[in-house]
Amino acid sequence: MRRYLHAEWTKLRTAPETVWLPLGIVVATVAVGLVVAVNIPCTGPHCGGDPTKAGLTGVQLGQAVVAILAVLAVGGEYGTGMIHTTVAAMPRRWAVLAAKAAVVTAVVAPAATLAVAVSALAGRRILPAEAALHTVLRAAGGSVLYLLLIGLLALGVATLVRNAAAAIGVVLGLLYLFPILAAAAADPDWERHLLQVGPMTAxxxxxxxxxLDKLPIGPWAGLGVTAAWAAGALLAGAAALAARDA
Incomplete structure (x- = not known):
């Protein structure tokens, strides 16, 4: 497995997008979070809504950059034909995908952690928050895990689709379509169900x-839904990679 990890790390490290996409995750997440935070109306020591969540709003844009990075880890090889060399040199295809998942996670994790940490700290400095520290830490830590899961979801979709542009379209559709459908739903029950099953909304x-009692799904249960989407995409991608000719 070490050889697989070394090969995938070398390929991803030497790709030009590996430099600017992690930086893009940080910039997009922090910038949007700051814009939202400074525009929330506050009366005295109190602010409306959920100040902590508002400061982390940038995750909704940062996840798109995460998805692009993960898709290019696979889609780039299919686009150049390098995938033929990869599977010839490393015949255990499930191990190839596992190595890609590990390397993508290793690249996304520090960028996601920095982006969320800066957003959360800046949000707390701008907005007076009354939330307990452990709930703020759960929101921040959960946001990092969420971004990692989006990377794995995108990796699985890209392996299944085998085209970078199509895979990015599918992933962004999965992320942003469910809240649009929920907003358009006339039945409150349907709206709640759509929010519960969407990988982003959940x-x-x-x-x-x-x-928390008004949420369509609990915090950790919702993250579990995203994890299920990521696991399903990876399993489908692994099955397709093993069954189809490269």
Whole structure:
């Protein structure tokens, strides 16, 4: 397995997007979070809504950059034909995908951690928050885990689709389509169900620090839904990689 990890790390490290996409995760997440935080109206020591969640709003844009990075880890090889060399040199295809998942996670993790930490700290400095520290830490830590899961979801979809542009479209559709459908639903029950099953709407419930009883799904249960999407995509991608000709 070490050889597989070394090969995938070398390929990803030497790709030009490996430099600017992790930076893009940080910039996009922090910038959007700051813009939202400074525009929330506050009256005295109190602010409306959930200040902690507002400071982490940038995750909704940062996840798109994470998805692009993960898709290019696979889609780039199919686009150049390098995948033929990869599977010839490393015949255990499930190990190839596992190595890619590990390497993508290793690249996304520090960028996601920095982005979320800066967003959470800046949000608390700008907005007076009454949430307990452990709930803020859960929201921040859960946001990092959420971004890692989005990377794995995108990796699985890219392996299944085998085209970078199509895979990015599918992943972004999965993320942003469910909240649109929920907003358009006339039946409150359907709206709630759509929010419960969408990988983004369910997963980002982990950011909430207030009004937990009003959420369509609990924070950790919602993150579990995102994990199920990621696991399903990886399993489908692994099956396709093993069954189809490269």
């Amino acid at each position: 997963g980002l419930a982990v950011q909430a620090t207030t009004g």
